[in-house]
Amino acid sequence: MNTQDKAQDKEMIRDPQLDAAYRAGAGAEPPQRLDDLIRAAARREVGSGPRPLASHRRWQMPLALAAVLVLSVGVVTTMREQGADQLDQPLPSSISSSGKTAGQNAAQPAAKAEALRQAEAPLPTTPAPAAAPAPEPPAAAVAKRYEVPAVAEAPAPAAPPPAQAPMMARSESAAVASTGAVAESRSTEAPAAAPRALMRAPASATADAARPGAPAVAMSAPPAPWQDLVGKPAEQWHQRILELRRAQRLSDAETVIAEFRRRFPDERLPEAGQP
Amino acid sequence: MLAYRDGDAAAFDRLYDRHRGGVYRYLLRQCRNAALADELFQDVWMNLIRARGGYTVQAKFTTWLYRIAHNRLIDHFRRHDGAAVSLDDDTLPALDEPEAPRSAQPEAQAEARQQAARLLVLLDELPQEQREAFVLQQEGGLSVEDIAEATGVNRETAKSRLRYAIARLRRGMDS
Numbered sequence: 333m334n335t336q337d338k339a340q341d342k343e344m345i346r347d348p349q350l351d352a353a354y355r356a357g358a359g360a361e362p363p364q365r366l367d368d369l370i371r372a373a374a375r376r377e378v379g380s381g382p383r384p385l386a387s388h389r390r391w392q393m394p395l396a397l398a399a400v401l402v403l404s405v406g407v408v409t410t411m412r413e414q415g416a417d418q419l420d421q422p423l424p425s426s427i428s429s430s431g432k433t434a435g436q437n438a439a440q441p442a443a444k445a446e447a448l449r450q451a452e453a454p455l456p457t458t459p460a461p462a463a464a465p466a467p468e469p470p471a472a473a474v475a476k477r478y479e480v481p482a483v484a485e486a487p488a489p490a491a492p493p494p495a496q497a498p499m500m501a502r503s504e505s506a507a508v509a510s511t512g513a514v515a516e517s518r519s520t521e522a523p524a525a526a527p528r529a530l531m532r533a534p535a536s537a538t539a540d541a542a543r544p545g546a547p548a549v550a551m552s553a554p555p556a557p558w559q560d561l562v563g564k565p566a567e568q569w570h571q572r573i574l575e576l577r578r579a580q581r582l583s584d585a586e587t588v589i590a591e592f593r594r595r596f597p598d599e600r601l602p603e604a605g606q607p
Numbered sequence: 608m609l610a611y612r613d614g615d616a617a618a619f620d621r622l623y624d625r626h627r628g629g630v631y632r633y634l635l636r637q638c639r640n641a642a643l644a645d646e647l648f649q650d651v652w653m654n655l656i657r658a659r660g661g662y663t664v665q666a667k668f669t670t671w672l673y674r675i676a677h678n679r680l681i682d683h684f685r686r687h688d689g690a691a692v693s694l695d696d697d698t699l700p701a702l703d704e705p706e707a708p709r710s711a712q713p714e715a716q717a718e719a720r721q722q723a724a725r726l727l728v729l730l731d732e733l734p735q736e737q738r739e740a741f742v743l744q745q746e747g748g749l750s751v752e753d754i755a756e757a758t759g760v761n762r763e764t765a766k767s768r769l770r771y772a773i774a775r776l777r778r779g780m781d782s
Contacts, residue, residue: 345766350777360632370649370652
C-alpha cells in the first residue's frame with residue numbers, strides 16, 4: 333500500500349457532512365472531579381516516586397565525558413613517564429656498545445653519512461687546535477629528538493672514550509692527525525674516512541711513524557722530508573728548508589719547519605728560512 | 608509523554624488537556640453509560656500514569672492512548688458479557704449532550720443540532736466495532752492504520768469497519 337492508496341482511502345472513508353454533524357454534537361466532557369483526581373494522581377506519581385533515571389540521564393553525559401577525559405590524561409601521563417624511563421635507561425649504554433635501540437638505529441646512518449662527508453671535505457692545512465669543538469655525539473642527537481635529558485650521561489666531547497661512535501671516530505682521527513698522533517687512530521666505524529684524513533694531513537703529522545711498533549697504516553705513508561735529518565745539527569735543517577723553498581716545495585718546507593721548531597725550540601731559523 | 612516519563616508533571620497536564628475530551632467521549636459512546644464512562648476514563652488515565660516509566664516511542668501517543676482505552680473497554684465487556692454492547696438499546700442516545708440556551712439557537716444552529724442528535728442516535732445503532740472505528744476517527748483523529756493498531760486488527764478490517772460505519776450513518780442521515 334503506497335502513499336497514493338492511503339490518500340485515496342482517506343478520501344473515501346471521510347465524510348465532511350458526518351464530521352460536521354459529529355463535531356456539533358460532541359460536547360460531552362469528563363467531570364471536574366475526575367480531572368482533579370487524575371491530575372493529582374499524576375503529580376503524586378512523579379513526586380512520590382522520584383525516578384533516579386531522570387537525574388541519571390541529566391548527569392550521564394557530563395559524567396561520561398569527565399571519565400573519558402580523566403582516563404585519557406592518565407593513560408597519556410603514564411605512557412609519557414614510561415617512555416621517558418625507557419629513553420633514559422637504554423640510550424647511553426646502547427649507543428656506546430652495540431646500538432640496539434631504535435633511536436640509535438635511526439641515527440647511525442645519518443652519523444655515518446656525516447662522517448664520510450666530513451672526512452671527504454678538505455682539511456685545513458694548518459693544524460687544527462687540539463680542543464677543536466667536536467661534533468655533537470649521537471647520544472645527544474637522539475636525546476634531543478626525544479626531548480629526553482640524556483646528554484648528561486653521554487661521553488664528553490673533550491675526552492671521548494675509544495671507539496665511541498662514527499662521529500666520534502671522525503673527530504678523533506682529525507684531531508689526532510693534526511697533533512701527530514696518527515698511529516693511535518682507533519677509527520673502526522669509518523674505515524674509509526680515516527685513511528683519507530691521514531693522506532691529507534700535514535707531513536709533520538707522521539713524525540712518529542718511524543717509531544717501533546707503529547701501525548702499518550703509518551708505515552705505508554710516504555717518508556717525511558725531514559726523516560733523514562733526525563739527529564743532525566740545526567744547520568742542516570736550515571739547509572734543507574732553504575732547498576725546499578728554492579724548489580718551490582713550500583708544503584714540505586712548512587713540514588720541516590714545524591718539525592724543526594718542535595725539535596729545536598730554542599733555535600732561530602735563518603732569515604731566509606723564515607716562513 | 609517522554610517529558611512526563613522523565614518527571615515533568617506539567618507535561619502530563621498538557622497531555623491530559625489535549626486528550627481528555629476525546630478519550631472520555633470515546634468511552635461514553637462505547638459503553639453508553641456516564642457513570643461507567645467515568646470509571647473507565649479514570650482507569651485509563653491511571654493505567655497511563657502507572658505505565659509512564661516503561662513508555663517508549665513505538666507508535667503515536669494518541670494511538671497508544673486509545674489502545675489503552677480500547678483494552679480497558681474490552682476487559683469491561685468480557686467481564687460483563689457485553690452488557691454494555693446493546694445495539695438495540697435506544698435509551699442512551701445523546702446521553703450527556705448539553706442543552707444550548709434557546710436564545711442562542713438560530714435556525715442553522717437548530718438544524719445542526721438536530722443533525723448531531725440524529726447522528727448520535729444512528730451511531731448508537733451501529734455495531735460496536737463499526738462505532739468504535741468511527742469514534743476513533745472522529746475523536747482521536749486516527750487514520751485507518753492507527754485504528755487498526757489501536758483496536759488490534761489488521762488494516763483491511765479496520766478499513767472495512769470504518770467504511771461500513773460511514774455508509775450506514777450517511778444512509779441514516781439522508782433518510
